[in-house]
Amino acid sequence: MNPDPKTMPDPSAMISVRNLSKLYKDFIALDRISFDVQRGEKIVVLGPSGSGKSTLIRCFNRIEPHDSGILSIDGRVINAQTDLTQLRATVGLVFQNYNLFPHLSVLDNCTLAPRLVKKTPRADAEEMAMRFLRQVNIAEQANKYPIQLSGGQQQRVAIARALCMQPEVMLFDEPTAALDPEAISGVVGIMNDLAQQGITTLCVTHEMGFARHIADRIIFMDKGRILEITPPAEFFTNPRTQRARDFLDQMISY
Numbered sequence: 214m215n216p217d218p219k220t221m222p223d224p225s226a227m228i229s230v231r232n233l234s235k236l237y238k239d240f241i242a243l244d245r246i247s248f249d250v251q252r253g254e255k256i257v258v259l260g261p262s263g264s265g266k267s268t269l270i271r272c273f274n275r276i277e278p279h280d281s282g283i284l285s286i287d288g289r290v291i292n293a294q295t296d297l298t299q300l301r302a303t304v305g306l307v308f309q310n311y312n313l314f315p316h317l318s319v320l321d322n323c324t325l326a327p328r329l330v331k332k333t334p335r336a337d338a339e340e341m342a343m344r345f346l347r348q349v350n351i352a353e354q355a356n357k358y359p360i361q362l363s364g365g366q367q368q369r370v371a372i373a374r375a376l377c378m379q380p381e382v383m384l385f386d387e388p389t390a391a392l393d394p395e396a397i398s399g400v401v402g403i404m405n406d407l408a409q410q411g412i413t414t415l416c417v418t419h420e421m422g423f424a425r426h427i428a429d430r431i432i433f434m435d436k437g438r439i440l441e442i443t444p445p446a447e448f449f450t451n452p453r454t455q456r457a458r459d460f461l462d463q464m465i466s467y
């Protein structure tokens with residue numbers, strides 16, 4: 214008998230989620246979420262404030278451990294036994310508040326994890342870091358400390374730092390929140406490059422233009438559940454649910 218695709222993860226998908234639930238005490242933040250993402254896909258997660266978007270992507274590298282259901286990345290099930298160092302080398306997360314180490318320079322922020330986790334020699338780690346810092350257009354700040362940078366500059370360093378671990382999956386929580394339009398188009402370019410390299414991206418955003426631009430598919434969430442998974446052309450012109458229509462109306466009038 215074949216395994217039930219409603220309960221068993223798809224081993225051929227880069228990300229496969231089945232009935233994933235997360236509780237904060239008795240509050241259900243994620244309620245039996247299921248979806249698959251193919252290698253190199255760019256998924257944007259949209260939804261009202263408090264709908265569970267950040268919680269969902271935080272489950273992927275176990276910053277938030279899920280309570281039930283199955284989450285698998287590249288065919289490997291993620292659970293309490295998973296080696297977190299290994300997992301976080303595979304799954305990069307760019308936080309909304311950057312989370313840079315304040316006592317380290319930009320360059321050292323980028324080289325620390327490759328040197329410690331992957332044992333990359335310092336010179337090789339620095340060469341790679343400079344390459345990614347150039348890609349996000351911040352290489353000239355390599356010797357500065359985070360406090361000396363603007364929010365948008367720190368955001369770009371956080372992206373370069375995550376790329377230095379050469380992850381297979383990149384998670385972004387509001388990557389454009391602190392960026393001007395020029396820098397946003399830089400992030401769009403980075404995400405397109407990542408997709409071409411086969412890196413899978415999940416991105417939470419409130420920026421509708423950005424979402425429309427980069428998403429291969431939109432996941433729309435409300436109250437911890439997925440209401441729609443659709444290509445952006447369809448989601449933005451003809452959403453399937455009234456909740457998504459109301460959400461888009463609000464975003465447009467705002």
Ligand SMILES: Nc1ncnc2c1ncn2[C@@H]1O[C@H](COP(=O)(O)OP(=O)(O)OP(=O)(O)O)[C@@H](O)[C@H]1O
Pocket residue numbers: 237240242260261262263264265266267268269
């Ligand atoms: N550590 C926590 N403890 C208790 N409740 C939490 C915790 N983190 C999140 N929540 C609750 O879980 C729900 C989902 O939060 P989450 O941050 O995932 O939402 P979100 O969709 O990302 O919201 P926003 O768009 O405002 O960032 C919210 O109601 C939030 O208050």
